Amino acid sequence: MTNHYPTALRRATLSDGSLVDVRIAEGRIIDVSPATGHGGRDELDLDGALLLTAGAEPHTHLDKALVYDRLRPDYGDLLSGIRQWQAHARHLTEEDFADRARALARMFLANGVTAVRTHAEIFPSGDPLRCVRALAGVRAELSGVMDLQIVVLPKNDIDDATIEAALDAGADLVGGSPHTAADPEGELDRLVAIARRRRVGIDIHADERLDPTSLTMRRLARALRREPLAPGTTAMAGHCVSLGLLDPAALHDVAEDLRRAGVSVAAAPLTNLYLQAKDIVAGPVPRAIAPVRALRDAGVLVCGAGDNVRDPLNPLGAADHLVTAGLLVAASHVTIEDAHDCVTAHARAAMGLESAGVEAGRVADLLAIRAPSLAAAVAGGAYDRVVLHRGRVVAQRKVTERTVLDR
Numbered sequence: 001m002t003n004h005y006p007t008a009l010r011r012a013t014l015s016d017g018s019l020v021d022v023r024i025a026e027g028r029i030i031d032v033s034p035a036t037g038h039g040g041r042d043e044l045d046l047d048g049a050l051l052l053t054a055g056a057e058p059h060t061h062l063d064k065a066l067v068y069d070r071l072r073p074d075y076g077d078l079l080s081g082i083r084q085w086q087a088h089a090r091h092l093t094e095e096d097f098a099d100r101a102r103a104l105a106r107m108f109l110a111n112g113v114t115a116v117r118t119h120a121e122i123f124p125s126g127d128p129l130r131c132v133r134a135l136a137g138v139r140a141e142l143s144g145v146m147d148l149q150i151v152v153l154p155k156n157d158i159d160d161a162t163i164e165a166a167l168d169a170g171a172d173l174v175g176g177s178p179h180t181a182a183d184p185e186g187e188l189d190r191l192v193a194i195a196r197r198r199r200v201g202i203d204i205h206a207d208e209r210l211d212p213t214s215l216t217m218r219r220l221a222r223a224l225r226r227e228p229l230a231p232g233t234t235a236m237a238g239h240c241v242s243l244g245l246l247d248p249a250a251l252h253d254v255a256e257d258l259r260r261a262g263v264s265v266a267a268a269p270l271t272n273l274y275l276q277a278k279d280i281v282a283g284p285v286p287r288a289i290a291p292v293r294a295l296r297d298a299g300v301l302v303c304g305a306g307d308n309v310r311d312p313l314n315p316l317g318a319a320d321h322l323v324t325a326g327l328l329v330a331a332s333h334v335t336i337e338d339a340h341d342c343v344t345a346h347a348r349a350a351m352g353l354e355s356a357g358v359e360a361g362r363v364a365d366l367l368a369i370r371a372p373s374l375a376a377a378v379a380g381g382a383y384d385r386v387v388l389h390r391g392r393v394v395a396q397r398k399v400t401e402r403t404v405l406d407r
């Protein structure tokens with residue numbers, strides 16, 4: 001594929017059905033106007049393809065990705081998946097982490113995702129920072145192609161100095177999973193203290209369990225309401241499965257804390273449908289996902305995450321934000337449009353990125369898809385795609401399909 005910076009996208013269809021031309025300069029949209037023709041040499045004729053804001057993945061694991069086939073993990077729950085991953089990861093090299101991260105980043109890009117936030121593990125033995133270094137290297141390779149953010153994901157027994165060393169080695173934010181600690185509140189406080197000390201954002205794995213009393217995200221929100229993090233940083237709580245079990249009044253209280261503290265929530269429908277209640281074969285099988293509609297109605301910034309892709313915690317995953325949007329429609333009962341916002345505009349906002357989309361002044365991170373409508377695109381199917389990052393064409397897909405029914 002040649003590098004291509006089109007000065008205009010001709011004959012793009014917007015979600016409302018209108019046909020427009022979109023002029024681009026220096027990575028931004030400078031004008032959207034009714035379509036006038038096929039355009040010239042430095043322009044890209046989309047021939048009526050649907051033009052959308054590019055996808056953003058707010059919570060994934062490039063470091064764990066794509067080991068499912070080599071590992072064939074035993075059937076198990078979240079903790080057994082983590083154990084099997086850690087036994088395997090002990091032997092993995094920096095190069096192996098980088099290779100798989102690069103492969104998954106490529107999958108995201110080809111699908112139209114131009115911004116990715118990944119968590120990066122620290123290992124208690126061997127070279128603890130090899131994964132962070134690998135991801136920082138991939139981020140450098142992807143400069144100008146994709147925005148990649150790295151969250152250091154320490155287990156609870158990793159000391160402060162090692163977490164700070166990970167930040168020195170290239171991690172952008174502090175993460176962790178306080179709900180898995182013996183003292184969840186103490187662990188949450190420790191992670192917040194590191195984020196404050198280093199003046200970086202925080203992004204925790206929060207309360208990924210079917211237990212309505214597990215509410216570390218509320219402690220995070222209250223801590224940040226008392227004292228916000230450094231200006232320009234973001235705070236996110238991923239999963240928040242326990243919120244799906246609260247009664248409306250209790251949920252409203254937590255949502256108020258999250259909203260006032262500016263803590264966004266990343267719902268991860270695929271992983272949480274897969275992982276929770278896996279051990280139950282018969283009888284009621286409870287599931288829970290962060291309650292997207294109620295949180296949105298309460299003014300919380302909610303985004304949709306693809307999370308794990310073909311690793312010990314999830315054998316599935318397509319690295320496609322439109323698939324995540326479809327899962328939000330099915331499992332969280334949001335509209336097609338709201339689900340699409342969750343994996344595009346809201347995900348970018350939660351990641352602290354500038355607004356993108358088909359509007360003058362916005363960053364030209366776009367996905368042109370040859371689907372007949374947004375609903376059809378979210379419903380799934382193989383469609384041609386063209387992906388732009390800051391005005392540059394960074395991926396193209398051409399689908400060839402023939403059946404005996406075609407003439």
Ligand SMILES: [Zn+2]
Binds near residue numbers: 059061238307
């Ligand atoms: Zn995760």
